Amino acid sequence: MKTNRSLVALCLTVILVAGCATVAPTADPVLVRAQQSYATAVNTCDLLFNIELDNRTLIESKLPGTHATVDKIKTQAKTYLPKLLSAIDTYAAAKTAANASTLTAVLAVVEAFLASAQDLITKVGVVPPKPVACNAFAIYERKAA
Amino acid sequence: MTPAIILGAIDLITRLLDFVKQQKAIAAQTNAWSPADRAAIDAKWTTLQASPAWQTDADTKGTDATK
Numbered sequence: 001m002k003t004n005r006s007l008v009a010l011c012l013t014v015i016l017v018a019g020c021a022t023v024a025p026t027a028d029p030v031l032v033r034a035q036q037s038y039a040t041a042v043n044t045c046d047l048l049f050n051i052e053l054d055n056r057t058l059i060e061s062k063l064p065g066t067h068a069t070v071d072k073i074k075t076q077a078k079t080y081l082p083k084l085l086s087a088i089d090t091y092a093a094a095k096t097a098a099n100a101s102t103l104t105a106v107l108a109v110v111e112a113f114l115a116s117a118q119d120l121i122t123k124v125g126v127v128p129p130k131p132v133a134c135n136a137f138a139i140y141e142r143k144a145a
Numbered sequence: 146m147t148p149a150i151i152l153g154a155i156d157l158i159t160r161l162l163d164f165v166k167q168q169k170a171i172a173a174q175t176n177a178w179s180p181a182d183r184a185a186i187d188a189k190w191t192t193l194q195a196s197p198a199w200q201t202d203a204d205t206k207g208t209d210a211t212k
Contacts, residue, residue: 024175031177039171042189047164049198051157074201078194085186092177125161 028095034088034103038081041114045077048117051124059124069120076113084110 023029052059052070059066087103178186193199
């Protein structure tokens with residue numbers, strides 16, 4: 001699973017690089033960074049939730065407690081991602097210090113569970129994936145046996 | 146390593162590569178979302194909420210209880 005480990009490392013590097021890209025001179029860096037964080041959080045959670053759902057039994061046997069952790073991250077994502085989006089909209093409409101403060105506070109919560117999600121993807125990425133049902137290969141394996 | 150496990154590994158690698166592609170697009174953002182981008186964000190969120198992968202255990206139990 002060396003390839004999987006390398007790919008997971010690549011994914012996480014891309015996440016980090018996303019925070020280093022330039023922002024247009026006329027754009028508000030706070031707003032653009034918050035929007036990038038939102039999009040990153042949504043994509044990261046979606047990747048984790050789908051991998052965990054499709055490989056639940058295998059992952060739980062190799063990394064017990066993963067399902068409970070993923071379920072907790074799901075609850076946080078469903079609560080705080082809409083709040084982050086709302087804070088982004090509010091800040092975009094009125095760039096006041098109070099709105100910036102609210103945005104920063106919600107962003108901190110999202111970044112905390114995003115770090116947990118990224119950590120889990122790294123762990124889950126090195127677990128061999130579930131076998132995919134394929135009749136052609138099943139026939140091949142029966143013949144080989 | 147059986148062919149089935151190789152296919153599973155290909156599936157995971159495909160998902161990871163797709164994720165990298167999405168992240169590159171996010172990193173390339175230099176301006177705030179346009180109204181079309183914002184509408185796409187809402188549409189994606191609605192789709193994700195309906196996805197089985199995003200259902201918590203509580204959501205699933207709630208659904209089962211109504212049956």
